[in-house]
Amino acid sequence: MKNVIDQSALVDGERKLSYWGEEEVKFLFEGFEGDSARESSFALVVFGGAVTNRKRRGGKGPFFAGVRVSEELGMPLVSVSDPSLELSDTIGLAWYVGNQKIRRLPEFIAETLDAISKVSGKKLILAGGSGGGFACLLISSLMEHEANVVVWNPQTSIPEYVPGVVKNYLETAFPSSREKISKEWRYKKKRKQIVFDVLRDEDVSHSIKIESLNSKKVIYFQNLSDWHVEKHCGKLMSEVKMKRGGKERLIADGVSLYLGDWGNGHAPIPRELLKGVIRKIVRHDGDVGFNLRHKNLISSQVPLFALDEVSGDVSVSCSGGTIISFLSLSHPKLSTFPGVKYAFYFILNGKLLEKRWYSNNSKASFDIKGRSGSVRIVGFAKDCFGKKLRFSNEFSI
Known part of the structure; x- marks a missing residue:
């Protein structure tokens, strides 16, 4: 050069x-x-x-x-x-x-x-x-x-970006890749790998x-x-x-x-x-x-679970045939937890019956009408970088 x-x-x-x-x-x-x-x-x-x-x-x-x-x-x-x-x-x-x-x-x-x-x-x-x-x-x-x-x-x-935007770039910048991309693009689960393969084959720093x-x-x-x-x-x-x-x-x-x-x-x-x-x-x-x-x-x-000593607890209450679960976090210097998302599992007699996917809501409700046995509520907290903590509470109904 x-x-x-x-x-x-x-x-x-x-x-x-x-x-x-x-x-x-x-x-x-x-x-x-x-x-x-x-x-x-x-x-x-x-x-x-x-x-x-x-x-x-x-x-x-x-x-x-x-x-x-x-x-x-x-x-x-x-x-x-x-x-x-x-x-x-x-x-x-x-x-x-x-x-x-x-x-x-x-x-x-x-x-x-x-x-x-x-x-x-x-x-x-x-x-x-x-x-x-x-x-x-x-x-x-x-x-x-x-x-x-x-x-x-x-x-x-680049493979982690919006698939349609990346596809448009690749098909325009590398026309020879169009056939390879179009062949399996309808399979959503394969799209990231398709993008990765094309970028690798074209020797693109991605x-x-x-x-x-x-x-x-x-x-x-x-x-x-x-x-x-x-x-x-x-x-x-x-x-x-x-x-x-x-x-x-x-x-x-x-x-x-x-x-x-x-x-x-x-x-x-x-x-x-x-x-x-x-x-x-x-x-x-x-x-x-x-x-x-x-x-x-x-x-x-912002709490980062890899750096900070964050503890947690899943508490539950019952009202009118509904279990209300709440995941509370504690930190010596923080009273709020921006960037943290929460998810919950409802397990009855060892079987996972319901899930609540990650959201900003630290509470989840589950219907227990007509149900009985051993209950386990598992709560997950995920920080902004994706690192997770897991807590649970077990009881009988």
Whole structure:
């Protein structure tokens, strides 16, 4: 591989950089030159997430993110448009992992960013959410130069994402996979394995391994009500032992994780929080050993069963032929348990008769009219990362 950029390429505006051949990847540079140069020892590198309302945003692209926030921060900007999004206006997410014509795209972007850092003399902060967060984590792990990373609600495994969205990407980016995908896609239980097989066969980097980030400076924000908590954040963090590193910070193999509550579901990080953490990184010259405080950060309020001493008890009461069971948790410092979900089994005479699947409700009712014998109520508590605790109560009716 060779250095793909030099000082002459750092000209503000859209640039098409040759991808080791005929194909091109589009970059946007702002604040690097002339009267518009932004005085900062850092440059912000932004990767976009899913593109919605494509017609309103210009049809087939390119799609650049981060322009406004970089202006507000007074930092030079490097924004990368995912070339796979220009293959069809029917896809909105491609994770910057390439396509049939542009393979090894993450390696190309990583080498380009290394060259930009070397030529400009600026340190880089990679930032992105959702699919753009996946790109930040993957590409930073491939870079030779040290870089800071700020992600929010990122995917960490493409096979764990919404099957229909992944299928659309694969069939567009790798047309030769269509037959393989369509043959068994009707079997829902096989879909994840189909996706995994196609990604493997096409040699696409599809999952983040936390050990690849242990020498990086990663700040990871995760909204607690987002379904990504267990499927993406939790699975990534389960690979190592976490510890608490201050009031709101969790540390996992060098990654600083902050759990928050800033909206419903897959909501983007509040703008002032994003700008605040980037400014703090710049002030600390890239060091991320600091602790953040913000009204939307609630890591200290979230119980994690792998870290915290949480005990529990299943209590029952009978009323009018109905058993009401309640699973109560206790912790020396917590009175509420955000992020925890509960499930129950009703077992009569050794036979499982009813289940209540995981929900936010710590109570469950079971009808016992006309029933008699030995009863066992089993209650399960599951923290936001999917780790479970089990408690039970046995009695006779």
